Amino acid sequence: MFIPNTQIKSSINLLDFIQERASIGTWEYDPISKNLNWSNETKKIHELPLDYIPDLQQGISFYKEGYSRNTITQLFTLCIESHIDFDTEVLIVTPKKKDKWVRVIGIAIIENDKCILVQGLFQDIDKKTKNAKELAFKEQQLRKTFETALIGMAIVDLEGNWIDVNNSLCNILGYNKVEIKKLTFMDLTHPEDLRRDHQALMRMIKGELDDYEIEKRYISKNGETVWAQLSVSIVKDNLGQPEHFVAQINNVTQIKKNRKKVSQLLETTKNQNKRLLNFAHIVSHNLRSHYGNLDMLLDIVKIDLPETTNNEIFPLVELAVSHLGETLTNLNEVAAINVQKDLKTEPLNLLNSFQGALSSISALIRESKTTVSIDIDTDLFILGVPAYLDSIILNFLTNAIKYKKATEPAKIEIKTNISNDFVVLEIKDHGQGIDLKKYGDKLFGMYKTFHRHEDSRGLGLFITKNQIEAIGGKVEVSSIVNEGTTFFISLKKYA
Amino acid sequence: MRKIDLACIIDDDPIFIFGAKRMMELSGFCNSFIVFKNGEDAINNLKPMMNTRQPLPDIILLDINMPIMDGWQFLDEFIQIDSHKEITIYIASSSIDPIDLKRAERYENVSNYIIKPISLNTLKRILGGSL
Structure with a gap:
């Protein structure tokens, strides 16, 4: 057959074009001469240079050892010996040691009952296969998640039929999958909770809600009430049309x-x-x-x-x-x-309270030659109960005087800091100090309360601490023996 | 110094009554006294005395916690009765509950709240008008 030169050329170009665009190469094997021919595209798919000359053994060796190589060897042999065409998807390994999915098609050309030629296609399907496999993997993962989730999960159609349920849901409700799929969620819902549930679903279908969460009751197979925390969301297609519901059902009977x-x-x-x-x-x-x-x-x-x-x-x-x-x-x-837990507190001027307390013990202060320095803003107010605040202040002042150093009169310094919503009142004496390591735990405790002792500090501080806490405050202490003690009393600030 | 002729004790505790009487005698607190063992007993006896203008006590020492009719119930009934004489009422209770103290303040007729035990000194202060 005569084919004009130009036409041959152009049809070859067209073939090349198609091969390249479709990532499909061709190959030919002559079992008599044992010649193997690959088109350029086939070489490209193999990631081999275009001047590469293949032979059968090498060609086979590109297939990944194991399943792929065995499959292709078997199919190729069958094709030549039994004239069975083949079309398979297997892996090759490129020279860069990269696995690549290919589709190989082989067709035997028969003459006189003998295979004289095997012609075939060689297609790069790596991307497609990997995507498909990845998808399958992801699908499987999702399915496993669904199946093994401890929380009950279900896909429910718009009519309330179960499309799919997981094991946990079956366990919660006591039915197996076959039984449950014959029922709607309405059949399993406690009659008193049905209306509420149904309304929410309707609103979701209408597009008024995207999801909802309620605590509701189901009736299990053996007739028991199961309390559940139900979360439902609606799945819509690309056009925004509702497709189905996804429900999560958590058994909260025990919590209840x-x-x-x-x-x-x-x-x-x-x-x-x-x-x-x-x-x-x-x-x-x-x-x-x-x-x-x-x-x-x-x-x-x-x-x-x-x-x-x-x-x-x-x-x-x-x-x-x-x-x-x-x-x-x-x-x-x-x-x-x-x-008295719900005490009525009122704004109290801290400085005034101190001055009141000091004047009530002025005789004691005079006799003991105590010096008191007060640094409190005149307009600082705290929230408290008047009697408690007076008692708190008095207790700290008299304690400071009682536990002064034997050798010198007591010296008391009082100042305040603001810390968020609290006024931190600092009362520092320069007295005997307390060994906090030894007595820290007992300082505010009732420990000594009912043991009459010369120093009645145990009870005084115990009551004081209770009073401070009763008006929403707290008290902390730092102390060094022979240097003195500082009490930090946090009281609610009146804004 | 106030002169007290008749004192009245309303209390269910015989020991307190014994002690209060003895202290009154010892301190020359009053010339005589009458004793009622609960609020009802007191009302039932005082009411006719008030209505028939018999000599009434100058002061009443009133306990709060008593059976049958307690001190509060007594007060509520007592203040309804017209009296031809001013009677000073002292609540004498061992309760130091602030709620009781507050409640006592609400009664005009109650002069003071005495926390038991009472002592000679307490009685002297009542006589001296400082209580």
Whole structure:
């Protein structure tokens, strides 16, 4: 057949063009001469130079060892010997040791029942295959996530039928997948919660809502109520048309039960608190009346039977009774502070309160030659209860005087800092100081409270700390033995 | 110095009554006294006395916590009765609960709140008008 030169040339060019654009190369093998021919594109796909001359053995060796090489060898042999065409997808390894997916097609040309030529195509399908495989992997991952999630998950169509449910959801509701798919979510929802659920779904379909979250009840297969936290979102197509719902269902039955337990505990605690309050009343009243009687009777004995008091025992009885009275007073104060939780606080001028406290102990200050320096803004107000603030200030001042160094009069410095919403009141003495390592834990504790001791600091500070906390403040201390103690009292600032 | 003829003790505690009486005697606080063991007992006896213009106590020492009718209930009833004589009422209680102290302040007729125990000194201060 005569083909004009130009036409041959142009058709070859066209073939090249097609091969290149489609990433499809051609190949030919002559089983008689054992000649193997590759088109340029085939060489390019192999990432080999265009002047490369292939032979069969080498050609086969480009296929990845194992599955790919075995497959191609088998198919190629079958093609020549049994004239079976093939079309397969396998991996080759480029000279740069890169794996590449290719599609290989082989067709046997038969003459006289003999294969005289194998013609084939060789296509680079690397990108496509890898994308597909990646997609498949991702799909699988998603599926695994869905399946193994501890939270119940479901895809529900717009009519409420389950498209897919995961194992957790089956476990929560007690049905297997086959059973559950025969039911709609409406069948499984507690009748009282159906309306609310349904309304929300309708609003999502109408586009008024993108997602919603409710706490609702399902009825499990064995008829039990299952409390669940349900989160639903709607999935829409590219045009914004609703496709289906994605639901997450978390079993909160146990949490509900625990919550109930907690509220029961709270109730118990409230009752116990009430009983404690009653106890405080009993202490403050009943015990006090007995103490009162004892004290009164002792007074009468002193007047009526003076001869019975003139001994070692009577003064001790008197002392014991008076200690009993003090203990009861202290107990009562502690109880009173702890009982009054919703105290009414009011703005109090800090400087005025200090001046009031100082004037009430002016005699003590004069006698002890105490010097007090106060650096407080005249317009600084804190929120507190007047009686508490007075008692707090007095306690710190008298403590500072009581625990002065034996050798010199007390020196007290008072200043304030502002820290956020708090006024930090600093009361520094230059007294004996406290070994905080030894006594730090006990300083504000009730430890010494009921042990009568010369220094009654234990109870004083305990009550003071309670009073500070009752008005929303806190107290901290730093101290060095023989240098002095500084108390930092944070009180709520009045804005 | 005030002169007290008749003093009244309303209290359910026999020891307190014994002590208060003895202290009153010792201090020459009053010439005589009457004792009621709870608020109801007091109202039931005082009411006819007031209505029939019998001699009434000059002062009343009133306990709060009592059975049958407590001190508050007594006060509520007592202030309803017209009296031909001014009677000074002192609450004498062992309660140091601020709520009780506040509550006592609300009664005009209550002169003061005495926290038990009472002592000779307390009685002297009542006589001296400083309580």
